[in-house]
Amino acid sequence: MPSQGLGLAPRLRYLAGRARRIDVGSVLERAKESARDHGKWTPAVLADMLWSAGFRQVGFQDYVDYDFAILSRAERATFMTHPVSNQLSQRYDHPDYRHIFQDKVEFDRVFSDFLRREWMVVEPGNADAVRRFAEKHGTIVTKEPVGQAGTGVHRYRAAEIEDWDEFHRGLLARGEVLIEEVIRQHDHLAAVCPGTVNTTRVTAFFDGEKTHILAMAQKFGRGAVSDQMTFGGFYTMLDENGKAVGPGYDSHGHVHRTHPDSGFPIEDFRLPMVDEVAAFVDEVARVVPQVQYVGWDIVVTPEGPVLVEGNWGAGVYENKPSVTGIRTGHKPRYRAAIGF
């Protein structure tokens, strides 16, 4: 699909543009990190990294995260990467419908049947409604609806709020205008990290008739409001039965054989209700069929899966060979389902 479709001149222009935008310092840091981790010579890793970025659509962070330094060319070809994922998003997620996924308030409206929790919007003059909502639920999650790249999620306990008018004004001033009830997760997820709602990232492609699950990753938090890496979270890939394929890891060089707070062995984790998860993703994928390639964040609760959000720019969650011992990735599944 991607590179073959471009002529030589546009391709060279694209490469030149990319080269101009490269942050040399950060690339060198990543090359050093990879070389150190795998006992390689930094200049060789750096050259390989640049070549892979220019000619194989491998992001610098992809190269580090999926241990490309120790993989053969054939093994590398099985890994999904961010540049390829971005091209799929551009091609299969219609621009006229992306806003539904970009704005969390709009998302909650369109997907309200699948949230299975209460939510409300903060507006001028509704401090009393905010107070009633928060006191009813005890703890609430607030969100800044657009473009906070994983940092716009907050948690408050009603018992700690003294002045509701001031709290309400603060929410409006900070743009935290979406309030949600806290999701109650399944005991098997709480056993690993009870203080954070641990989401499952299901990357899927809807071809107009059928929903293909391309990859499943389980994220785990560290007790903060969010399980994202910006809050110390990490992930492990799941197989088709929902079983973790190995220990957990993040993009900052941490590997977690056990959860650092609970001691739960990550490799022993198995996602409950995996058939229900597949059926649920098939349902949500049909709501906006113009957006075909999506990274769905869902949570398995005692009553079944619920939706957190859909990411039209799906990103990539992949296997880390040095941690799992598995030297292949998910790209063949993407290719088979999408046809590139």
Ligand SMILES: Nc1ncnc2c1ncn2[C@@H]1O[C@H](COP(=O)(O)OP(=O)(O)OP(=O)(O)O)[C@@H](O)[C@H]1O
């Ligand atoms: N209603 C909720 N109850 C409990 N935890 C929640 C709730 N909503 C979100 N979370 C936690 O916060 C995390 C991040 O939430 P969400 O997916 O909505 O935003 P984000 O991934 O940070 O946003 P973006 O990808 O748009 O930057 C979730 O993965 C989950 O751990």
Ligand SMILES: [Mg+2]
């Ligand atoms: Mg998310």
